[in-house]
Structure formats: structure tokens, C-alpha cells
Amino acid sequence: MTTANPAPATAPATASAASAHRAVLRSEIRLFLREPGSLFWIMVFPTVLLTILGLIPSFREHTDELAGRRVIDLYVPVAVLLGMIMAGLQAMPPVLTGYRERGILRRMSTTPVRPSALLTAQIALHGVAALGSAALAMAVGRIGFGVALPGQPLGYALALLLAVASVLALGSLLCALARTAKASAAISSVVYLLMMFTAGVWIPVQSMPDTLRTIVRFTPFGAASEALDRAASGGWPGFAQLGVMALWTALVTFLAARLFRWE
Amino acid sequence: MLVGMAIIEVDGVRKSYAGRPVVDGVSFAVDEGEIFGILGPNGAGKTTTVECVEGLRIPDAGRVRVAGLDPVADHDRVTGLLGAQLQESELQPKLTVAEALELYSAFYPDPADWRELAERLGLHTVYGTRFAKLSGGQKQRLSIALALVGGPRVVVLDELTTGLDPRARRDTWKLIEDVRDSGVTVLLVTHFMEEARQLCDRIAVIDKGKVVALDTPSGLIGSSGSSTVISFTPSRPLTDTELGQLPGAASLEREGDRIVISGTDETVNAVISLLARHRITAHRLRVSEATLDDAFLDLTEQAV
Structure with a gap:
């Protein structure tokens, strides 16, 4: 009965794969823009926080403890990292887990387009939003409070990309571990507080006591914070910091890919 | 066929x-x-x-x-x-009906006209409605x-x-x-x-x-043990001997005054001529075909 083999089966089964992926991306961009909550926490909140801190007069004064720099100078990289944490750990995991939980990924597996297209689109969009948030924080820091733009832009960009990669990997790992969207929201709120701490949201990494600082340096955001700080002051981020971020990204991506379940 | x-x-x-x-x-x-x-x-x-x-x-x-x-x-x-x-x-909860149809049609090399499809399914009135806001029937x-x-x-x-x-x-x-x-x-x-x-x-x-x-559905119904059921309340009591051996009858039950016989079309004819012979009036006479339900219950019970 295999003679029933039909003509259409031998024709290309998908519309041009590229155009199908573009359609997925377009629709996910639309959906992303329909989440005002996520957009606020990722894009607006870090810069608002930076502005509030910048309005405190003492934070705009040079202090000897910070080698002649101002508190506000340290908070620009913190705001940059905060946007990333919001994107990768607060906003993204419930979306991805929800897609699995609601059977959206399964539904897509029955079409010629793989459900990974959906996940890739969401991860990329959150990454872009985090970078947009970083640009906004840097612009407001520069215009509002005279915080110098990065002295080593290339090094800064490299550190920024590695930091985004590591936070997106971490967010993906959360989705792999959490069975439900609720569970992922619960786990991510713990992880994200921890990450905010290591990124220096409460105390800038540069002001942490020595032992704590040594430990924090080995976390992706502790390393990111130092790398951004160095590049901001005109130097190249050290291999140690870039290495820590790269290693975390690689390890966490590997785990996320291994542990992820499609249903 | x-x-x-x-x-x-x-x-x-x-x-x-x-x-x-x-x-x-x-x-x-x-x-x-x-x-x-x-x-x-x-x-x-x-x-x-x-x-x-x-x-x-x-x-x-x-x-x-x-x-x-x-x-x-x-x-x-x-x-x-x-x-x-x-x-x-x-x-996706915030995807609208039209967006979903357009998206999915982009996945295939030779898609159907999604607007025509939507109209036939009565979805054209809710093009702009988000998935989460649709009723159960509309989602289906x-x-x-x-x-x-x-x-x-x-x-x-x-x-x-x-x-x-x-x-x-x-x-x-x-x-x-x-x-x-x-x-x-x-x-x-x-x-x-x-x-x-x-x-x-x-x-x-x-x-x-x-x-x-x-x-086929009718094949399944026919295969069920008793395909026809006749039930009635006789104007005077009927004894088992009077009823005798009915051709094709699979079972005979009494529910108070009421008699329920399952069997074949032949059984129905035999019952009717029997009643005529004894000049008995059958009150509330019902003849029902077995349904797919009966066949289904028979089949799935056998498998127990």
C-alpha cells in the first residue's frame, strides 16, 4: 500500500522556512509589546531607579572611598544589569513555561515549524529588550547626571553581551527545571533577588567587604559588574571576569538544553 | 464500497x-x-x-x-x-484569532484561504479577539x-x-x-x-x-447481541407458557406488568401475531432499535 505515496509528500513540505520563522518572530514581537508589565520592569524601572538615586545630592559627590568617583557612577552598570535580570529572570521564565504548560509548544510540533522557533524568538526578544534598557540607562546617566560613557566601548559591549547571554541561559534553565509557570515564577523570584544582590543593586560590588566581594566575583553578575566597571573607566575587562561569565553561560546553557522538556 | x-x-x-x-x-x-x-x-x-x-x-x-x-x-x-x-x-493568550490564523497559514507551502475558513466556522466576527477571551466553543x-x-x-x-x-x-x-x-x-x-x-x-x-x-456504524450496531427491543403492558397478564418460544428472542424480562423482550425483527412479528391471536391489547407498545450505545457497551464489556 506504500504505492499510495503521494506527490505532495515529495514536494517541499514547508513554506520557505525563513518566511515561517519571520512570521513567528513577528507574532512574538507583537505579543511581547502586549505585556506592559514586563516592558515596564525591563525597560523603564532600572532607569527610574537610577534617576531616583541620582536625585540624592550626596550620591552626586565624589568620595575618597570610591577612589574619587561618585555613587551614581557605580549605579549606571547596576541599572544596566538590573534590566538584564528583569528580562531574563523575571519576565522570560513564566512566558516560556507557560508556552509549554498550555500545550502551545506541542501544538506547534504538529506543524512544519519546530516549536524551538517560538522559544528562540522569545529568548532573543528578551535579550534585545535588556540591551535596549541598558542603552536607556546609559543615556539617562550621561544626560541627566554626567556619568561618562564607557571609556572602552568595545570591552563594554563584550561584557554586556556576555552578561545578557548568561542571564538568558539562566532564565532558560529555570524553565527547564520548573514544571509549571507558577513554580517558575516562585523559583525565579528567589534567584533574581540573589542575582540582584550579586550585581550590586543594594551595595555596589565595589563597596562590598573583601570576602564577600571575592565570592561575588565568581557569580555571573559579580563578574559582569566588575567587567562593566573596568570598561567604563577605560580599561579592558579582565580575562577572569569574561571567563567567569563565559563559563557560566556555557555550563548553564548545556544544562538547560539537557533538562528542557517539551511537554 | x-x-x-x-x-x-x-x-x-x-x-x-x-x-x-x-x-x-x-x-x-x-x-x-x-x-x-x-x-x-x-x-x-x-x-x-x-x-x-x-x-x-x-x-x-x-x-x-x-x-x-x-x-x-x-x-x-x-x-x-x-x-x-x-x-x-x-x-498564546494575547494572540488574536486573525493573527493565529495568519501565523499558522504561514507555516505551510500551500495554505487554505484562512478568511474563508474562518467564515465557515463563524470566526469572522471575532477576528480581533484574543485567544484568552474566546468562549470554549470559539476556541474549539x-x-x-x-x-x-x-x-x-x-x-x-x-x-x-x-x-x-x-x-x-x-x-x-x-x-x-x-x-x-x-x-x-x-x-x-x-x-x-x-x-x-x-x-x-x-x-x-x-x-x-x-x-x-x-x-461501519451499522455493522457495529448489527453485531450487538440484541438489536431490537420490544416492550409493552398487556391488557391481561400473560403467562410464560402463553408466550412460549419466541423465535430469535434473546431475553425476556418482566418489570411489574410490563414485558420487555429483546431479539430480532422476527421476534417482533411473532409477538405481534401472538397478541392478535389472544386478542390482547398491548398498551404503550414500544419497539426500539439497538443503538451504537448498546453495541459499544456490549463490546467494551466483553473486553473486561
């Missing part, structure tokens, strides 16, 4: 979850252009069986072919010619539309009319018949007898992971 080509072949498929067999050696072949039903009680393994056809599950043993292709190994080609409506699958109709939007050769519909009101259900049946008439093969999973009887050319009854019967 002319024997068409089998477009879906399921041969000795087994699937266990955690050591518990859910599908236990299921075989059937669906001819091109027919509506083939899979009927069975909840948990019988219907959904798992069609998930193997859709390539969503890999059978532990056995062979599945769709248009001669392996749904797992040839996933990309099979998904291009098979449209699926899954049980309990949702869409959208999911049927998405199964058809790729212009498939085979559609697999799992519990297609669950959640629809009777009118929408009948409209959907009509649509499915039109789909079949346009040359698309339909594999329909259901636990609605009426739906199976109305729509299906052939039905496989599955119980506890096995095919317990495979026939």
Missing part, C-alpha cells in the same frame, strides 16, 4: 507509560477519503494512538505510516500534509480551523465537538463532511456515539489499549 488506498497505516502499535501499557497492539488502516472514527471510553488509549500518528509520540513497538511516511523520522514532511487538532492545547472552532489551514490531506481531530453547544456541534459535523467531500481523509477521536454514528464511514472501537471491533 471501493477499497481506497490506505493513507494511514497503524500496525501493532504499543506504548507504555511507566510500565503500564496504554496502547497494546493497535492495528488499523484508514483509506484515503474516508472519515475514520476511533471510539472508546476515557483512558482507552485513543489519544495516545493518534499522537503516534501525529508524530508526537514514538511507539515502543509497531509501525505507523502516513502517506507511506514515518511520522517521526519524516516529521517535516508528515507535518506538511497532516493537520492536527489536539485535545487541550491552547494558543479556532483549533479546528488551524488544523485545516495548511490545506492538509489528512486531519486528525481529537474530541472535536467537546465544549460545543448542540447547534455548533451539528454545524461542525457538516463542516467535517464537507472537508471529507473535498478529498481530505479524517481521523476522528471521539467518545460521542451520536457523532461517530453520524460522521464515520468506519469505526475502530478501542478499549484498554486494544481494538475490540472495527466496522
Whole structure:
């Protein structure tokens, strides 16, 4: 009965794969823009926080403890990292887990387009939003409070990309571990507080006591914070910091890919 | 009926979850252009069986072919010619009806006109409505539309009319018949007898992971032990000796004054002439054909 083999089966089964992926991306961009909550926490909140801190007069004064720099100078990289944490750990995991939980990924597996297209689109969009948030924080820091733009832009960009990669990997790992969207929201709120701490949201990494600082340096955001700080002051981020971020990204991506379940 | 080509072949498929067999050696072949039903009680393994056809599950043993292709190994080609409506699958909550239809039609090389499809399913009035705001029936109709939007050769519909009101259900049946008439093969999973009887050319009854019967709806009804039931209240009591040996009678029961006999058409004729001979009036005389329900209950009880 295999003679029933039909003509259409031998024709290309998908519309041009590229155009199908573009359609997925377009629709996910639309959906992303329909989440005002996520957009606020990722894009607006870090810069608002930076502005509030910048309005405190003492934070705009040079202090000897910070080698002649101002508190506000340290908070620009913190705001940059905060946007990333919001994107990768607060906003993204419930979306991805929800897609699995609601059977959206399964539904897509029955079409010629793989459900990974959906996940890739969401991860990329959150990454872009985090970078947009970083640009906004840097612009407001520069215009509002005279915080110098990065002295080593290339090094800064490299550190920024590695930091985004590591936070997106971490967010993906959360989705792999959490069975439900609720569970992922619960786990991510713990992880994200921890990450905010290591990124220096409460105390800038540069002001942490020595032992704590040594430990924090080995976390992706502790390393990111130092790398951004160095590049901001005109130097190249050290291999140690870039290495820590790269290693975390690689390890966490590997785990996320291994542990992820499609249903 | 002319024997068409089998477009879906399921041969000795087994699937266990955690050591518990859910599908236990299921075989059937669906001819091109027919509506083939899979009927069975909840948990019988219907959904798992069609998930193997859709390539969503890999059978532990056995062979599945769709248009001669392996749904797992040839996933990309099979998904291009098979449209699926899954049980309990949702869409992105904030995606609108029109966006969903447009998106899914972009997945296929030669899609159907999604606007026309939406109009036939009565979805054109809710183009701008987000998935999360749709009623159960609208969600169901959208999911049927998405199964058809790729212009498939085979559609697999799992519990297609669950959640629809009777009118929408009948409209959907009509649509499915039109789909079949346009040359698309339909594999329909259901636990609605009426739906199976109305729509299906052939039905496989599955119980506890096995095919317990495979026939046309009328074939299944005819195979049921007692196909006709006659019941009446006689104007005067009738003794068992008076009733005697009725031809074809399978059983005789008394419910108070009422007599219930199941048997064949021949039994009915014999009862009527018997009553005439004794000049007995039969009050509230009822003759009922066995239904697919009876056949189904017979079949699934046998498998216990």
C-alpha cells in the first residue's frame, strides 16, 4: 500500500522556512509589546531607579572611598544589569513555561515549524529588550547626571553581551527545571533577588567587604559588574571576569538544553 | 464500497507509560477519503494512538505510516500534509484569532484561504479577539480551523465537538463532511456515539489499549447481541407458557406488568401475531432499535 505515496509528500513540505520563522518572530514581537508589565520592569524601572538615586545630592559627590568617583557612577552598570535580570529572570521564565504548560509548544510540533522557533524568538526578544534598557540607562546617566560613557566601548559591549547571554541561559534553565509557570515564577523570584544582590543593586560590588566581594566575583553578575566597571573607566575587562561569565553561560546553557522538556 | 488506498497505516502499535501499557497492539488502516472514527471510553488509549500518528509520540513497538511516511523520522514532511487538532492545547493568550490564523497559514507551502475558513466556522466576527477571551466553543472552532489551514490531506481531530453547544456541534459535523467531500481523509477521536454514528464511514472501537471491533456504524450496531427491543403492558397478564418460544428472542424480562423482550425483527412479528391471536391489547407498545450505545457497551464489556 506504500504505492499510495503521494506527490505532495515529495514536494517541499514547508513554506520557505525563513518566511515561517519571520512570521513567528513577528507574532512574538507583537505579543511581547502586549505585556506592559514586563516592558515596564525591563525597560523603564532600572532607569527610574537610577534617576531616583541620582536625585540624592550626596550620591552626586565624589568620595575618597570610591577612589574619587561618585555613587551614581557605580549605579549606571547596576541599572544596566538590573534590566538584564528583569528580562531574563523575571519576565522570560513564566512566558516560556507557560508556552509549554498550555500545550502551545506541542501544538506547534504538529506543524512544519519546530516549536524551538517560538522559544528562540522569545529568548532573543528578551535579550534585545535588556540591551535596549541598558542603552536607556546609559543615556539617562550621561544626560541627566554626567556619568561618562564607557571609556572602552568595545570591552563594554563584550561584557554586556556576555552578561545578557548568561542571564538568558539562566532564565532558560529555570524553565527547564520548573514544571509549571507558577513554580517558575516562585523559583525565579528567589534567584533574581540573589542575582540582584550579586550585581550590586543594594551595595555596589565595589563597596562590598573583601570576602564577600571575592565570592561575588565568581557569580555571573559579580563578574559582569566588575567587567562593566573596568570598561567604563577605560580599561579592558579582565580575562577572569569574561571567563567567569563565559563559563557560566556555557555550563548553564548545556544544562538547560539537557533538562528542557517539551511537554 | 471501493477499497481506497490506505493513507494511514497503524500496525501493532504499543506504548507504555511507566510500565503500564496504554496502547497494546493497535492495528488499523484508514483509506484515503474516508472519515475514520476511533471510539472508546476515557483512558482507552485513543489519544495516545493518534499522537503516534501525529508524530508526537514514538511507539515502543509497531509501525505507523502516513502517506507511506514515518511520522517521526519524516516529521517535516508528515507535518506538511497532516493537520492536527489536539485535545487541550491552547494558543498564546494575547494572540488574536486573525493573527493565529495568519501565523499558522504561514507555516505551510500551500495554505487554505484562512478568511474563508474562518467564515465557515463563524470566526469572522471575532477576528480581533484574543485567544484568552474566546468562549470554549470559539476556541474549539479556532483549533479546528488551524488544523485545516495548511490545506492538509489528512486531519486528525481529537474530541472535536467537546465544549460545543448542540447547534455548533451539528454545524461542525457538516463542516467535517464537507472537508471529507473535498478529498481530505479524517481521523476522528471521539467518545460521542451520536457523532461517530453520524460522521464515520468506519469505526475502530478501542478499549484498554486494544481494538475490540472495527466496522461501519451499522455493522457495529448489527453485531450487538440484541438489536431490537420490544416492550409493552398487556391488557391481561400473560403467562410464560402463553408466550412460549419466541423465535430469535434473546431475553425476556418482566418489570411489574410490563414485558420487555429483546431479539430480532422476527421476534417482533411473532409477538405481534401472538397478541392478535389472544386478542390482547398491548398498551404503550414500544419497539426500539439497538443503538451504537448498546453495541459499544456490549463490546467494551466483553473486553473486561
